[in-house]
Amino acid sequence: MAMKDISFLLLLTGFLYLAQAQSPPAAYLRTPTQRQLDWFRTEYYAFLHFGPNTFTDEEWGRSQSTPDVFNPTGLDTDQWAKAFVDIGMKGMILTAKHHDGMCLWNTSTTTYKVGNGNWAKQRAAKGLDFDVVRMLAASAKKYGLRFGVYLSPWDIHRDPAMSKSQLKGTIFDEPQIFGTAAYNDLYTSQLTELVTMKLADGSAVNLYEVWLDGASGSSTSMQFNFTRFRDVLRTHQPGAVMWGDNGPDVRYIGNENGIASTTNWHTINLTPDQPLGSGSLPGTGVRDGKNFVPAEANSRLRPGWFWHANEKPTSGSDLFSRWLQGPGRSAPMLLDVPPNKMGLIGQDDIAALSDFKRLREGFLNRTLITPGLQISASSVRSGANATAYGPSRAIDGSVDTYWTMDDSQMTGSVEVDLGKNCAVDGVIVQEHIALGQRIGGWTFDAMVSGSWKTVVTGTSLGYKRVEKLSSAVQTSRVRLRITQSNAVPLVQNIQVLGVSV
Numbered sequence: 001m002a003m004k005d006i007s008f009l010l011l012l013t014g015f016l017y018l019a020q021a022q023s024p025p026a027a028y029l030r031t032p033t034q035r036q037l038d039w040f041r042t043e044y045y046a047f048l049h050f051g052p053n054t055f056t057d058e059e060w061g062r063s064q065s066t067p068d069v070f071n072p073t074g075l076d077t078d079q080w081a082k083a084f085v086d087i088g089m090k091g092m093i094l095t096a097k098h099h100d101g102m103c104l105w106n107t108s109t110t111t112y113k114v115g116n117g118n119w120a121k122q123r124a125a126k127g128l129d130f131d132v133v134r135m136l137a138a139s140a141k142k143y144g145l146r147f148g149v150y151l152s153p154w155d156i157h158r159d160p161a162m163s164k165s166q167l168k169g170t171i172f173d174e175p176q177i178f179g180t181a182a183y184n185d186l187y188t189s190q191l192t193e194l195v196t197m198k199l200a201d202g203s204a205v206n207l208y209e210v211w212l213d214g215a216s217g218s219s220t221s222m223q224f225n226f227t228r229f230r231d232v233l234r235t236h237q238p239g240a241v242m243w244g245d246n247g248p249d250v251r252y253i254g255n256e257n258g259i260a261s262t263t264n265w266h267t268i269n270l271t272p273d274q275p276l277g278s279g280s281l282p283g284t285g286v287r288d289g290k291n292f293v294p295a296e297a298n299s300r301l302r303p304g305w306f307w308h309a310n311e312k313p314t315s316g317s318d319l320f321s322r323w324l325q326g327p328g329r330s331a332p333m334l335l336d337v338p339p340n341k342m343g344l345i346g347q348d349d350i351a352a353l354s355d356f357k358r359l360r361e362g363f364l365n366r367t368l369i370t371p372g373l374q375i376s377a378s379s380v381r382s383g384a385n386a387t388a389y390g391p392s393r394a395i396d397g398s399v400d401t402y403w404t405m406d407d408s409q410m411t412g413s414v415e416v417d418l419g420k421n422c423a424v425d426g427v428i429v430q431e432h433i434a435l436g437q438r439i440g441g442w443t444f445d446a447m448v449s450g451s452w453k454t455v456v457t458g459t460s461l462g463y464k465r466v467e468k469l470s471s472a473v474q475t476s477r478v479r480l481r482i483t484q485s486n487a488v489p490l491v492q493n494i495q496v497l498g499v500s501v
């Protein structure tokens, strides 16, 4: 072999080595599906508890009135959607059927539906739609909101343990099949109707989340076939996540106050058919768990889930504090905003939500990091192309790029020169979870009088952490330090909040 050929081979080997070193990090254990990533990015959305309870002043409708009770005098689902867009939400989830069993859509599975009440008959006579789920789906599309449905597994209307004396002898007196296999068939039919729903113009309704509440106040034991329900959802709505106590796609966070644990792993070991874990488990999850099932932070704007005349919304500052402890700890915020008896979102509710928006945006819109700033890293993943995984990738605004290092490195830091003196009071950090959750320890440090001062110390990172400092720190240089990780850390985004001084 001629010398020329050998050097060519060496060159080729070297090139292949570099090309290989530049390959992206392998996925670490469990990774989210695209539907889960899209759900994370929905971040803040409304829960709409609306139905007979709105009119009977109940939370769990045991009174079992006929559908005539459902009588919103000025129902306007466009008003709901517009209000939610205006206050910065990205989606909404409606109780298509709550525990009382009365269906808001025009189902053929039961007589117990609003379509069989006077309100619907009067609308039908005027040629107006009375399918509340379809009406809201149309409003969601019109205003560019994502749409989801809640379909209660527990159904008082079908539960033999719950009295329905008022409905005896009426067309609403239906077989008491809750607790038997026949109820799984009924539930499957109801779910199938919802996930195959079409708008009046024939277009399909795309759902992003379906909520299967685990609550029950009955002695009747029922073995739900969650696998079957999931299969129906996957077949017809592959982009929708299924919420259940333990998933399969999104889990309960362990409280209904919208508060995530400070340590929040996106994985657990349980499946939907296993009992909900107790204690801190739903909140913290399990590090390196078998299933990727992130937590959702759900809470209420008012004391009840349904609208009640004697209740008031909480304050904007309370909502902002909840936001920091929900989405700020990698758990998207599902906030219940119940429509009133007229079928509108009340002005007092909109005022509280607007105040929350003002506080949230006033905090977030003081970004100090712009793509042009000088950013450096303790090390960068080696290879021919130093820009592919360099620290500038953490401030380029893309969800597909990130700063990382060689596979063997579990700790490291990135440092940003803010270019001026600033009063810093917030930091946002996102891990590139598309390739798995890895980081278990991090700090945010500020250069103060010539030395580094740690101002935030965190454990898990995940989709997105937002930390608001109790007092601003005066600095012109900041850094993110990854102090513990189970695989090479991938930092997708860093943002620093404050004002220049």
Ligand SMILES: *[C@@H]1O[C@H](CO)[C@@H](O)[C@H](O)[C@H]1NC(C)=O
Residues within 6 Å of the ligand: 106, 107, 108, 115
């Ligand atoms: C409502 O559903 C019934 C069947 O349950 C059907 O006959 C009727 O056409 C539907 N009405 C509308 C407006 O969709």
Ligand SMILES: *[C@@H]1O[C@H](CO)[C@@H](O)[C@H](O)[C@H]1NC(C)=O
Residues within 6 Å of the ligand: 225, 227, 228, 231
């Ligand atoms: C649950 O549903 C699945 C899928 O339809 C089916 O294969 C399975 O037999 C059902 N399980 C029970 C206990 O009925």
Ligand SMILES: *[C@@H]1O[C@H](CO)[C@@H](O)[C@H](O)[C@H]1NC(C)=O
Residues within 6 Å of the ligand: 357, 358, 359, 361, 362, 363, 365
């Ligand atoms: C930031 O948000 C606050 C509160 O909503 C607002 O008053 C201010 O005009 C906003 N500033 C920018 C630059 O968007």
Ligand SMILES: *[C@@H]1O[C@H](CO)[C@@H](O)[C@H](O)[C@H]1NC(C)=O
Residues within 6 Å of the ligand: 385, 387, 388
């Ligand atoms: C280096 O990586 C960046 C980002 O992935 C890419 O845009 C660019 O084309 C790459 N350059 C070369 C020479 O491969």
